[in-house]
Amino acid sequence: MNVALRPAGVEDLDAIDALERRLFPEDAWARETIAAELEGPHGYYLVAEERPAGDGIAAVLGYAGLLAPRGSGQGDVQTLAVVPEARGRGLGRALLRALLAEAAERGADQVFLEVRADNDVAQSLYTAEGFTAIGRRPRYYRGGVDAIVMARSAPASTPAGGVGA
Numbered sequence: 001m002n003v004a005l006r007p008a009g010v011e012d013l014d015a016i017d018a019l020e021r022r023l024f025p026e027d028a029w030a031r032e033t034i035a036a037e038l039e040g041p042h043g044y045y046l047v048a049e050e051r052p053a054g055d056g057i058a059a060v061l062g063y064a065g066l067l068a069p070r071g072s073g074q075g076d077v078q079t080l081a082v083v084p085e086a087r088g089r090g091l092g093r094a095l096l097r098a099l100l101a102e103a104a105e106r107g108a109d110q111v112f113l114e115v116r117a118d119n120d121v122a123q124s125l126y127t128a129e130g131f132t133a134i135g136r137r138p139r140y141y142r143g144g145v146d147a148i149v150m151a152r153s154a155p156a157s158t159p160a161g162g163v164g165a
Helices: 010-023 031-039 091-105 120-128
Strands: 003-007 043-050 059-067 074-082 110-116 132-141 145-153
Touching: 003 091, 010 031, 010 043, 010 059, 010 074, 031 043, 043 091, 059 091, 074 091, 091 110, 091 120, 110 120, 110 132, 120 145
Parallel strands: 074 110
Antiparallel strands: 003 043, 043 059, 059 074, 110 145, 132 145
């Protein structure tokens, strides 16, 4: 699998929106919200794109976004998603590490995120990358699922790493 991470832009809106609806049917962001995030001055969004050999069409296998205004000292992982058929190959970790590297570049001393309380796989990834649970938001997600609030200090110590790293 030849996968590359690259900055996402408005040209990726259709692919990200389609994956958002597929992967988060109850909690999908509105298309307009995704567009605003991609165009916003304080955000940083990436796509993980499979690039087939030859003239094949590239496919977006995942995406991730960070909100980190320069100089604020903080960042927030807004979203991170990988299609089921590409999970377990290091894409989520690579996307997260790239967001953490960007947060550090923007001067963030702390990075926060929310994760579904019923998503043990994502929680394990975040814990392995240095996040710790700092709180809980009851019924944060549709369907009444709580959010676990997690934080990580000093993202500058995280190597960006590549896919499969």
